[in-house]
Amino acid sequence: MSDVTITVDGRSVAVSDDATILDACRDLGQDQPTLCYLENLTPVNACRVCVVEVEGSRTLVPSCSRSAEEGMVVKTDSPRVRLSRKMVLEFLASSVDLSQSTEEVHSWLDQYEVDVARYGPQVTGAAPRDGRHAGHHAIPTGLTAETVDQPVKVDNELYIRDYAKCILCYKCVEACGEDAQNTFAIAVAGRGFDARISTEFDVALPGSACVYCGNCIGVCPTGALQFRSEYELRQEGLWEEDEQTVTRTVCSYCGVGCNLELHVQDNRIVKVTSPMDHSVTNGHLCIKGRFGYDYVQELGDDLASTPIDIVLKRARSG
Amino acid sequence: MDLKFHDVEPTPAERTAVDDAVGAPDSTWEGAEERSADDLRIARGGHAARAQRHLLLPALAAVQSEIGWISPGALDYICRRLQVPPADAYGVATFYALLSVEERPGCVAHVCDDIACRDSGGTAILEAFADRDDVVPSPCLGQCDRAPAAFIQRAGSPDLTLAPTAVSEITAALEGAVPEAELPNPTPQSDRSGMRVLERVGVVDPSSLEAFQASGGFSALEKSVEMGAAAVIAEVKASNLRGRGGAAFPTGVKWEGAAREDGPRYLICNADESEPGTFKDRVLMEGDPFGLIESMVIAGLAIGAEHGYIYVRGEYPVATSRLRSAIDQCEAAGWLGNDVNGTGRRFSVEIRRGQGAYICGEETALFNSIEGYRGEPRQKPPFPTQSGLFGKPTVVNNVETLLNIPGIVLGGGEAFAEIGTKDSTGTRLFCLSGSVAVPGVYEVPFGTTLRALLDMAGGAISDIKAILLGGAAGSFVGPDALDLALTFEDTRSAGVSLGSGVVMVFNETTSFVGTTRRIAEFFRDESCGQCVPCRVGTVRQEELLARHLNGADLDRSLLDDIAAVMADASICGLGHTAATAVRSAVDLGLLEAT
Ligand SMILES: Cc1cc2nc3c(=O)[nH]c(=O)nc-3n(C[C@H](O)[C@H](O)[C@H](O)COP(=O)(O)O)c2cc1C
Ligand code: SF4
Ligand code: SF4
Ligand code: SF4
Ligand code: FES
Ligand code: FES
Numbered sequence A: 001m002s003d004v005t006i007t008v009d010g011r012s013v014a015v016s017d018d019a020t021i022l023d024a025c026r027d028l029g030q031d032q033p034t035l036c037y038l039e040n041l042t043p044v045n046a047c048r049v050c051v052v053e054v055e056g057s058r059t060l061v062p063s064c065s066r067s068a069e070e071g072m073v074v075k076t077d078s079p080r081v082r083l084s085r086k087m088v089l090e091f092l093a094s095s096v097d098l099s100q101s102t103e104e105v106h107s108w109l110d111q112y113e114v115d116v117a118r119y120g121p122q123v124t125g126a127a128p129r130d131g132r133h134a135g136h137h138a139i140p141t142g143l144t145a146e147t148v149d150q151p152v153k154v155d156n157e158l159y160i161r162d163y164a165k166c167i168l169c170y171k172c173v174e175a176c177g178e179d180a181q182n183t184f185a186i187a188v189a190g191r192g193f194d195a196r197i198s199t200e201f202d203v204a205l206p207g208s209a210c211v212y213c214g215n216c217i218g219v220c221p222t223g224a225l226q227f228r229s230e231y232e233l234r235q236e237g238l239w240e241e242d243e244q245t246v247t248r249t250v251c252s253y254c255g256v257g258c259n260l261e262l263h264v265q266d267n268r269i270v271k272v273t274s275p276m277d278h279s280v281t282n283g284h285l286c287i288k289g290r291f292g293y294d295y296v297q298e299l300g301d302d303l304a305s306t307p308i309d310i311v312l313k314r315a316r317s318g
Numbered sequence B: 001m002d003l004k005f006h007d008v009e010p011t012p013a014e015r016t017a018v019d020d021a022v023g024a025p026d027s028t029w030e031g032a033e034e035r036s037a038d039d040l041r042i043a044r045g046g047h048a049a050r051a052q053r054h055l056l057l058p059a060l061a062a063v064q065s066e067i068g069w070i071s072p073g074a075l076d077y078i079c080r081r082l083q084v085p086p087a088d089a090y091g092v093a094t095f096y097a098l099l100s101v102e103e104r105p106g107c108v109a110h111v112c113d114d115i116a117c118r119d120s121g122g123t124a125i126l127e128a129f130a131d132r133d134d135v136v137p138s139p140c141l142g143q144c145d146r147a148p149a150a151f152i153q154r155a156g157s158p159d160l161t162l163a164p165t166a167v168s169e170i171t172a173a174l175e176g177a178v179p180e181a182e183l184p185n186p187t188p189q190s191d192r193s194g195m196r197v198l199e200r201v202g203v204v205d206p207s208s209l210e211a212f213q214a215s216g217g218f219s220a221l222e223k224s225v226e227m228g229a230a231a232v233i234a235e236v237k238a239s240n241l242r243g244r245g246g247a248a249f250p251t252g253v254k255w256e257g258a259a260r261e262d263g264p265r266y267l268i269c270n271a272d273e274s275e276p277g278t279f280k281d282r283v284l285m286e287g288d289p290f291g292l293i294e295s296m297v298i299a300g301l302a303i304g305a306e307h308g309y310i311y312v313r314g315e316y317p318v319a320t321s322r323l324r325s326a327i328d329q330c331e332a333a334g335w336l337g338n339d340v341n342g343t344g345r346r347f348s349v350e351i352r353r354g355q356g357a358y359i360c361g362e363e364t365a366l367f368n369s370i371e372g373y374r375g376e377p378r379q380k381p382p383f384p385t386q387s388g389l390f391g392k393p394t395v396v397n398n399v400e401t402l403l404n405i406p407g408i409v410l411g412g413g414e415a416f417a418e419i420g421t422k423d424s425t426g427t428r429l430f431c432l433s434g435s436v437a438v439p440g441v442y443e444v445p446f447g448t449t450l451r452a453l454l455d456m457a458g459g460a461i462s463d464i465k466a467i468l469l470g471g472a473a474g475s476f477v478g479p480d481a482l483d484l485a486l487t488f489e490d491t492r493s494a495g496v497s498l499g500s501g502v503v504m505v506f507n508e509t510t511s512f513v514g515t516t517r518r519i520a521e522f523f524r525d526e527s528c529g530q531c532v533p534c535r536v537g538t539v540r541q542e543e544l545l546a547r548h549l550n551g552a553d554l555d556r557s558l559l560d561d562i563a564a565v566m567a568d569a570s571i572c573g574l575g576h577t578a579a580t581a582v583r584s585a586v587d588l589g590l591l592e593a594t
Helices: A021-027 A079-095 A103-111 A171-176 A215-219 A228-235 A287-291 A307-317 B012-022 B037-041 B053-067 B072-082 B086-093 B122-128 B167-174 B209-214 B219-227 B229-239 B251-260 B280-287 B289-303 B317-332 B363-371 B399-403 B405-411 B413-418 B450-456 B488-493 B512-526 B532-549 B556-569 B573-577 B580-587
Strands: A003-008 A011-016 A051-054 A073-075 A159-161 A187-189 A196-198 A225-227 A245-250 A259-265 A268-273 B107-112 B135-138 B150-154 B160-162 B265-271 B305-312 B348-353 B394-398 B427-434 B440-445 B464-469 B475-477 B502-507
Touching: A003 A021, A011 A021, A021 A051, A021 A073, A051 A079, A079 A103, A079 B532, A079 B556, A159 A228, A171 A215, A187 B086, A196 B086, A215 A225, A215 A287, A225 A228, A225 A268, A228 A268, A228 A307, A268 A287, A268 A307, B012 B053, B012 B072, B053 B072, B053 B086, B053 B348, B053 B363, B072 B086, B107 B122, B107 B167, B122 B167, B150 B167, B160 B167, B160 B317, B209 B289, B209 B317, B219 B229, B219 B289, B219 B405, B229 B251, B229 B289, B229 B405, B229 B413, B251 B289, B251 B394, B265 B289, B265 B363, B265 B399, B280 B289, B280 B317, B280 B399, B280 B427, B289 B305, B289 B317, B289 B348, B289 B394, B289 B399, B289 B405, B305 B317, B305 B363, B317 B348, B363 B394, B394 B399, B399 B405, B405 B413, B427 B450, B440 B450, B450 B502, B475 B580, B512 B532, B512 B580, B532 B556, B532 B573, B556 B573, B556 B580
Parallel strands: A003 A073, B107 B135, B265 B305, B265 B394, B305 B348, B427 B502
Antiparallel strands: A003 A011, A051 A073, A159 A225, A187 A196, A245 A259, A259 A268, B107 B150, B150 B160, B427 B440, B464 B475, B464 B502
């Protein structure tokens, strides 16, 4: 493999010829904002928050997927780049509930001076969006800014889908499909602003192909997909991320050796993740490792002593 | 892949519709009703079954057209047959405006209220049907010279186009009547002497192979075979023919690029024509279907492809049936097939029908659509000539581009390059509509001025207020642009574009507020939704206009910001141009005057 040399913001860097512009930036310690990109998934380059300016290119290019080519001159902080990133983030912040997105996302909203007020008050009211037909929409008044607000889908004991928080980054679809689980329970349906993540005919998850591996939850950057336990605790105002500990261990169910990260609050497991940099599963798990932790903290009837126990028990029992 | 299906059976009619489209099932593994002894011993559903995914859209379309909607049972059966996950198939079905996953009336009228039709009766027709669920608004139907237009989807019967139409005719059509109307001549140009691409249209019987050959048809193909592939590509390069689909890329360079790559290679004729204001490709396909097939065979042999597709928009039933008949006749006569006219070369042509998605005219979205995926554009690079349909080198050309080829082969590239200007060679078709005396398709050499073109069409009806050049993805120009020479280079330096050849004329009776707003609606409806700049930007642009039309000052700086991110950071040309026409309307002051 030969090296290519490119220039990023005036600094030159040599990377292997299968590297992307983002890889080169990271080599220089200049990470770029990304939403739809993840190391363990195929780039879909859909969110466009990672765009950079490449000399000679008419439009901006997505750094997460564009290969570094010999002699490329890249700018990551030009006025064009800043404006496009600001607008992408503004478009998302004005149409999606980002309140439970990652801290990084919130830091970019500040960094790019996102101002959602200029789009007008956001529409809330939570009508389902699943029946929308491609090519047709209600004509807006302009007095409010349309959003993807809609009711939360709570249809099983293990996790919930709150698509009012969905930025349509495609990560869950990729994790459920070719990039990890090969189950293909969910896909993007509809078109344009009415595009949405859906099962066939919007059937509830128990009727779908879903095997509850939770890999979609693992990759979701916005909290649109959440453990039922996390959702219930948040609803009750009991979710205390700062107080949680994360313990890394190995899943005890089989011999594969998946690593688990147990998120514990009040001495109770409230969710399970898996480290992305682990060579066995690259962050993915199966239903047993993801959800099968009850046996280490039996929440029997008489053990339900704290509010968190009660919430957890309710979440478990559907 | 271990797929989960549902316990819903298709109705016998649904089963038949699917089997007619994709063939009968081999085993119960693929949904057959009768289990054979083999089925218990042999598991199917591997690569071979999954390689049929490209039949997904034809199967969905077949059910839609026979039954009138795609039920859970029908979708499930299609998925078993093609080994496609049901969620994926649902995602594809809900991408297209002509497909319905909810039960609805068997006949549905799509009434155009797009920019040419809205002020010519389209909006009024929709108002008359406001309380009915079987009449819905439609984007441009490619009949702008005969506005207002309607397209009738009829379950179990062929679809209909009505143009020009009226409330009574639509009512009758929804009740099953097939109106027989005298259609206006689509090529009213009186001086036909300079016609190259339109030569046969309106003159030679489009249903007859004999008539085509009597008019010189297939002589260019024969000559191209004598010349050999390399020489044909050299002539196309020498002609400096540039694509007529909108991007104006040199055709010879594209062909050469694909021919250099390892095969198999594909040729695609892009006949999805959905740019509002455009109808030239329809007129060409309806008027000279054999000419298009001949052009495709020449192109296919030149680039070394053995299979070609015509992707024709679903709202063009007449063009589709004429092409189908032409293909059948050419196959029977040996002009298509395993041994093209005794040359020992193989070339076949297959028609794929779009199902109501402007974005599928974008070439990489078109690949995904044919392959059975959602019509979402792909990031370039890689370019289609390297990695296109099924990941193979592919040439995509517009209908009009291809119909220039026989003339280049017969007359030579240099002679072609003499017509027009140095950088814009040959002739160009323009789609004239709106306030002109005689709307229709006109063919003129590049370099003709806008004024001269309008004069050919009998001039404007009353004073011109603005002209939309290039379609919804183009821009409005004022009457001061009448002396603009219509070439790629002159329009470019004037900051506008020829696009797909749209010249739509508006006078003082036009509601520019409504027209501009309709353009914004169009882009919002047609955005594939994949990338944030366009998915949300088209909504915010429409809202911003709505705000202005409701009395607020136009927020110019926000409009500019929205336009900038769409133009700079979107994946494809739809997003790149979604604000162009709106901004030009603002710049010309068209929104203030009303
Ligand atoms: C949103 C969008 C829609 C398009 N629709 C069409 C179309 O309907 N027909 C067409 O020929 N080209 C269309 N194009 C252009 C094609 O992507 C492509 O450039 C063209 O078919 C190439 O053929 P040509 O070189 O012969 O023009 C469209 C492009 C975009 C971005
Ligand atoms: S839990 Fe697993 S199988 Fe279910 S939708 Fe998520 S990724 Fe797919
Ligand atoms: S649910 Fe989450 S992972 Fe899936 S598209 Fe939405 S934001 Fe992305
Ligand atoms: S620009 Fe619009 S149509 Fe093109 S890929 Fe993005 S969302 Fe889809
Ligand atoms: S992170 Fe690159 S486009 Fe989304
Ligand atoms: S057919 Fe109605 S605008 Fe073109």
